[in-house]
Each structure stands twice: as structure tokens, then as C-alpha cells.
Amino acid sequence: MMIDLITAITFPEWISDTAFSIPGTPLSVKWYGLAYIAGIFLAYRWAVRTVGNKALWIPSGVTRGTENIPDKVRLEDFAFFCLLGIMIGGRLGSVLLYDLPKYLNDPISILKVWEGGMAFHGGFAGVCAAVWYMSKKHNVSLWRWADIVALGAPIGLFLGRMANFVNQELWGRPTDVPWAFKFRTDPQWLPRHPSQLYEAFLEGIAIFVILWIVTRKTKALTKPGICAGLFFLLYGVFRTFIEFFREPDPIPQIHEFFTRGMLYSIPMIIIGLLILRFAIKRAPAAPKHLQSPTKKP
Numbered sequence: 001m002m003i004d005l006i007t008a009i010t011f012p013e014w015i016s017d018t019a020f021s022i023p024g025t026p027l028s029v030k031w032y033g034l035a036y037i038a039g040i041f042l043a044y045r046w047a048v049r050t051v052g053n054k055a056l057w058i059p060s061g062v063t064r065g066t067e068n069i070p071d072k073v074r075l076e077d078f079a080f081f082c083l084l085g086i087m088i089g090g091r092l093g094s095v096l097l098y099d100l101p102k103y104l105n106d107p108i109s110i111l112k113v114w115e116g117g118m119a120f121h122g123g124f125a126g127v128c129a130a131v132w133y134m135s136k137k138h139n140v141s142l143w144r145w146a147d148i149v150a151l152g153a154p155i156g157l158f159l160g161r162m163a164n165f166v167n168q169e170l171w172g173r174p175t176d177v178p179w180a181f182k183f184r185t186d187p188q189w190l191p192r193h194p195s196q197l198y199e200a201f202l203e204g205i206a207i208f209v210i211l212w213i214v215t216r217k218t219k220a221l222t223k224p225g226i227c228a229g230l231f232f233l234l235y236g237v238f239r240t241f242i243e244f245f246r247e248p249d250p251i252p253q254i255h256e257f258f259t260r261g262m263l264y265s266i267p268m269i270i271i272g273l274l275i276l277r278f279a280i281k282r283a284p285a286a287p288k289h290l291q292s293p294t295k296k297p
Helices: 031-052 072-098 100-105 107-111 120-137 142-166 195-217 226-242 260-281
Strands: 018-021 028-030 066-069 286-289
Touching: 018 031, 028 031, 031 072, 031 142, 066 142, 072 100, 072 120, 072 142, 072 260, 120 142, 142 195, 142 226, 195 226, 226 260
Parallel strands: 066 286
Antiparallel strands: 018 028
């Protein structure tokens, strides 16, 4: 094939999927695991900072009443359940959506998380479950929690996709672009799109910047649901677009044209549009910042 002759960037040997090894043990810490932890922590810190900026939550004009806004303690609780949702949902999503026959033949392998296998759409469903639970546990509406997730999620997505790149997994289709990479995990050793970097930029940086602009310039947080709807819409559009550059998963596709990633993302576009329509039509809500009771010494 002519593409075999194309000069491409060889993935550097000095980049490893291992962040560091624990001296005196066979154990090591992977960048992928650190990406999850750092993503949750940074998203939590960004939520605390956003909640603390009270001007973002104050609407102008007539309101339809008040809606509670969580405090730092409730955000800590929320971050924990989001982490659980991501880990459990991401794993179950990989099992059910992408490789069910394999796991049915070897159910024990479901527990072998160190071998990889996490799906964004499953992790997203897990976070939705955390949002629902927190809306029941605390006196904060589901749409308030959903907006807070939407603001922090791009941070985790960026770090996760960068970890995919470091792991040399989920690479792109063969290409002749000048920035093509040859990944050492590719048995065909072909120049490929670094689709992990495309995803890190669009799903991470681009969505984060867009949501930052709408919250700072349009008072989007005064209408609960707008940020969540935008996240659904933007992720669905960007992921569907990137699937044209990303190598399809090595499993039978549902349709000859649409990849599984597309078919799982297109409904997000529709849902996002419906949420946006619902949120925009409603009158803004006045904020009531909750305060956790101070413990007596």
C-alpha cells in the first residue's frame, strides 16, 4: 500500500503508560488511573469555584421562584458518587455495549479492570445515576446538579483522552496527513490519525471554553438545564464527527456506515436539543445558596 511509504511521526519510546513504579514492589501507577482521579478532583475544584461566584447565579428580571445551589460539603459528596458512577458505569458500558460475547464466555474477566475496557457512554450513564441520587438525597434540583457536571466533565474528558494517547489506544484510521502517528501498539504499523488528540481538543478544551463563555456572558446558570443540554449536544456532535477519523472498534458494527460510537452519540444530540428547548423556555430561577450546619466542637 502507498500509505506504508508515507513518513509519519513514530510514537516516542520514552512515553510510557506507567506514571511511576512503587519501589520494592511489582506494583505501578498508570497515567490512565491518575487521569480519573485528577479529572474528578479538578472538576470538583472548578465546581466549588463556580458555585462561589454568586454573580453567575443571579438573574435579571422576573424569576419563577428560587432553586437551591449546593455548598462545598454537598459538592464533596457529589464528587464521590460521580467517581463511583464513572468507574462502575464505564466498566459495565464496555461490557454491555462493546464486547458482551467475550465477557459472557469469560465472566471473571469483567473484574480484570487492569486489562482495560471503559466506555464513555457507560460512565456517562453512571454519572446520570449519581445526579438522580443526589437530587433525591439533597434539596437541590436535578438540573442544578446536571449543570455542575456539565461544567466539570470536559476537564475529565481531556485528561482521559490524553491518557488514551499515552496508552497508544483508540487510535485513528490510516491517513496521509503530515501529523500522522505510527503507534507501536498497531500491528499493521500504519500512519494513523491521532484521534485521541482530536477528542481531547474537541470534547475537552472546546466544550469547556464554550460552556465558560455561556456561563460568563449569557447568565446560562440562571436557567437550570442550559449547560447540561449544551454538553449533551456538543459531545454528541463532536464525537460523531471524530468517528470519521477514529478506527472503529474491532467488533462487528451495528451498521455498515454508522460506527457504534456514532449510534451511541446521535441520541445525545437529540436529547441535548430537547433539554435546551425546555430550559430556555422557562423563566430564570433565583439562587439560594445552601449552607451545611456547623459541627459543634
